[in-house]
Amino acid sequence: SAVISQKPSRDICQRGTSLTIQCQVDSQVTMMFWYRQQPGQSLTLIATANQGSEATYESGFVIDKFPISRPNLTFSTLTVSNMSPEDSSIYLCSVVTPYLWEQYFGPGTRLTVT
Amino acid sequence: EDKVVQSPLSLVVHEGDTVTLNCSYEVTNFRSLLWYKQEKKAPTFLFMLTSSGIEKKSGRLSSILDKKELFSILNITATQTGDSAIYLCAVWVSGTYKYIFGTGTRLKVLA
Secondary structure: OOOEEEEOOEEEEOOOOOEEEEEEEOOOOOEEEEEEEOOOOOOEEEEEEOOOOOOEEOOOOOOOOOOEEEEEOOEEEEEEOOOOHHHOEEEEEEEEOOOOOOEEEOOOEEEEEO | OOEEEEEOOEEEEEOOOOEEEEEEEEOOOEEEEEEEEEOOOOEEEEEEEOOOOOOEEEOOEEEEEEOOOOEEEEEEOOOOHHHOEEEEEEEEEOOOOOEEEOOOEEEEEEO
16 A cells, blocks of 8 residues: 655635645655545546656646646645636545555645635 | 446435445456545545456455446445445556546445
């Protein structure tokens, strides 16, 4: 398994501002992902965070809005830029372990934009 | 297009009941299926299934995969109020390097 920490745990932000969420894993992993879960919805993949290269974004998500950094194999950040109330969601980072291909999630960040 | 569908969307039962949650998938190149329990924010890993017919079991929870009919079921016996949660399944599609999630089943267990 993998132990993942994420911070902040929650935040309330004003529209137009940006928030950076940090994700730390207790072991080196190649595959790290960022998800969003809007109220009452299932998980939606935002992007795959690639170490040493630009993140791979899913349809509907762009780098200008959700810039991602992955400086090494244990850490990543997701920034939610120029926030609007529609960005109010739970943001989750996750990793897929090598060999077993099991996916584990961080504790999540609950973001409220007012 | 690859997709994962869960049923029912929601379910209300009484303590002690047995429930069966379904996850069906249509993907181009199946590799594995995961089940999660989500109570507050983060989904908690329950099972990984890769082979048909082999039951995975943990306490009152069990799961099995049918790769011919393209579905998996999650059984919860003798349900308790602590089983109230959203149950998610996800399928890994080879070549895409990501899991595709179903819509989830919201289970509520009444005392």
